Amino acid sequence: MALRLYNTMSSRIEEFRPLREDEVRMYACGPTVYDYGHVGNFRTFVAVDILRRFLRQSGYKVRHVMNITDVDDKIIRNSARDGVSVQQYTAKYETAFLEDAAMINIEQPTLVRATEHIPEMADFVAKLVEKGFAYRADDGSYYFRIAKFPQYGKLSKRDFSGMLDGARVDVDEYDKDSARDFALWKAPKPGEASWDTAIGKGRPGWHLECSVMSMSELGETFDLHAGGxxxxxxxxxxxxxxxxxxxxxxxxxxxxHARFLLVEGEKMSKSLGNFFTLRDLVLKGHKPSSIRYLLASVPYRNQLNFTFDGLKQGAVSVERLRNFRLRLSAGNFPEGASPEIQSLAADTVERIKSALDDDLNTAQAQGAIFEMVRQANAAFDAGGIKKDDVAPLLAALIKFDEIFAVLDDDDVPKMKRVLDWAVAEGREKDISEELREAVQSGKLSGADVEKKIAEMKAARTARDFKASDAIRTELADAGILVEITKDGIRWRRK
RNA sequence: GGCGCGGUACCCAAGUGGUAAGGGAGAGGUCUGCAAAACCUUUAUGCGUCGGUUCGAUUCCGACCCGCGCCUCCA
Known part of the structure; x- marks a missing residue:
């Protein structure tokens, strides 16, 4: 079965077929870099990341372009407020955005920046004027004349036919022909950043940026365009x-299009106090993997209620998967293979694929992997897993993780970077005890822990449980969880 | 007002015209020096309300109630 995706244009689920047989060209609207990104932003970016990863897993070569909007009203306002240049101002937040995205394992697309394509944008406007689709206002701004484009509204299913003949209301400070006409190019106001171009001084409008950059990178017609x-x-x-x-x-x-999320059941907003950047969450002690897991756990077109309880649940779920992998890699198994396990693994791979083929049903894919984990664990306990069963089970897990990307336990170094950043920014007061504790567990290296574990083993062999327990407590205090199993001693970071 | 989405167990959340995935939490149990982990059992005759279609509806249709989104460059 092939991927079926909801298409906002047709308002239905369609089979996804790229124009070129083996290559997908997609463009995603990226962040406007005027502040740190919040969970809502990242819900969308995780959804796009999952799409990208699944397309690649399905055998496509993926050309994925994302813009960084590095010039807009807010940026101009804030940089002026802070007394720095637009470039200085945006560089900081662009870097922060990329760090945050990497923190939750979002693969980086090809990036394009508005400020690097200004001449092309001016040319684009000039061409639209030439064709009669755009006009210049008295102040030097340019507008798109929507009356010339009768299909206007076809994506959002809006009827503008009654609004096409001139403006009845003109609340804007610019002199547009129609209230609905939108700015392609904005003339500079006093003190604003602007570029000198063939069509005059000014800066591009936001909409124009994406049109020009996407077509210049991907061609005049391409496969998919994503955004919130x-x-x-x-x-x-x-x-x-x-x-x-x-x-x-x-x-x-x-x-x-990815649906907005709710935070604790309400629309996220600063006034409600439920507005969280990714860094806020990590400062509270939550792991990046929990955040990614939660963001991926509800299919992208459903409203996701982002809660702290959900974050905890996500953490436990991720832990369970990691633990299963650990169990598989550390266990001793008898020679041979068992048909039930072989087909369990194969069925699971198939279920994950068909869940994702079905408009990226991530919830169902997660259900499939947990069902496998439960059954395999049960078989494990009953001695039903053979040596040759391990590879297929691991393969299924890896297939799952190629999309969800939560298995690798690199949370601690990531959290440490956030902690260091908070210190550098003078935000020590925002660092939670939980975060300090989590980072603490990174202090002991793997070798240090192994050494302690060896001591513990020796103590246990001598049946000196007191000494063994002391070591376990010591490690626990350092954020290392020790588990004694039939096959030996296992450990992991909290 | 226009357009659109949703209301499923204590919580999160899939799903289907034929009788409710998965995760979390709770309870009991197995294993264990103690923990931890893991496993097993258990928690919706019920899927917002009321009608309708149907042999049969949570799933389709209608009305209503409630929540949410877009309609001012907020992902």
Whole structure:
């Protein structure tokens, strides 16, 4: 079965077929780098990341481009407020964004920046003016004339036919022909950053950036365009209008939109006190893997209720998967293979694939892997796992993790970086006890722990449980969890 | 007001015209020097309410109630 995806343009689930047989060209609207990214932002980016990973797993070569919006009203306002240049201001938040994305294992797409494509954008506007789709206002700004594009509204399913003949209301400070016409190019206001171009001084409008950069990287028509649900209108609608007016061709085949999340059951907002950046969560002691797991646990088109309880649940779930892998890699198994386990592993791979093929049903894929883990664990206890069963089980787990990316336990170094950042920013007061504790467990190296474990083994052989327990307590205090099993002693970081 | 999405156990959350995945939490049990981990059992005759279609609906249709989103560059 092939991937079926919901397409906002057609409002239905369709079979996804890229234009080129083995390559997918996709563009995602990235962040405007004026502040640290919040969980809501990252829900969308995780959804796109899962799509990207699954496409690749399905055999496609993926060309994935994402913009960094590094010039807009907020950026100009904030950089002026802080007395730094736009470039200085955005560099900091762009770096932070990329670090945060990497922290939750989002693979980095090819990045494009608005400020690096200014001349192309000016040319694009000039061409639209030439074709009659755009016009220059008295102040030097340029607008798109939506009356010239009758299909305007086709993505967001809005009817603008009644609004196409001139403006009844003009609340904007610019002199537009119609209230709905949107800015392609903004003339500079006093003190604002601007570029000198063929069409005059100014800066590109946000919508224009994405049209120009996506087509320049991916061609006039490409396969998929992604973003948060809020971008459907006006951003993506405007991109379509500009791009299709410019080329006369279909801009994008598939429109992919991730739904907003709720935080503790309410819309995230600063005034409700439920507005969290990724770093806020880590400062509270939550692991990046828990965050990614939770963000991936609800299919992207459903509203996800992001809660601290959910974060804890996610942590336990991830722990269970990691523990299963540890068990498989550390255990001793009799020679041979058991048919039941072989087919369990094969079925699980199949179930994960068909769940994801079904409009990226991540919840179902997770259900499949846990079912495998439970059954394999039961077989393990009953001695039903043979040597040759290990590889297929691990393979299924890896297949799952190629998409979900939570198995590798690198949370501690990541959390340490956040802690160091908080110290550097003078935010010690925001560092929770939980975070300090978690980072603490990184102090002992693997070799140090192994040494202690060896001592513990010796003590146990001598049936000196008091000494053994003392070591276990010592390690526990350092954030190392020790487990004594039939096959020996296992440990992991809390 | 226009357009759209959703209401499933204590919590999170899939799903289906034929009788409710998975995870968490709780309880009991197995294993164990003690822990931990793991496993087993257990928690919805029930899927917002009321009608309708049907042999049969949580799943389709209608109405209503409730929550949420977009409609001002907020992912």
């Amino acid at each position: 649900e809020d971008l459907v209108f006006p951003h993506h609608e405007n991109e379509i209008a500009q791009s299709e007016s410019f080329t006369g061709k279909t801009f994008v085949d598939f429109w992919f």
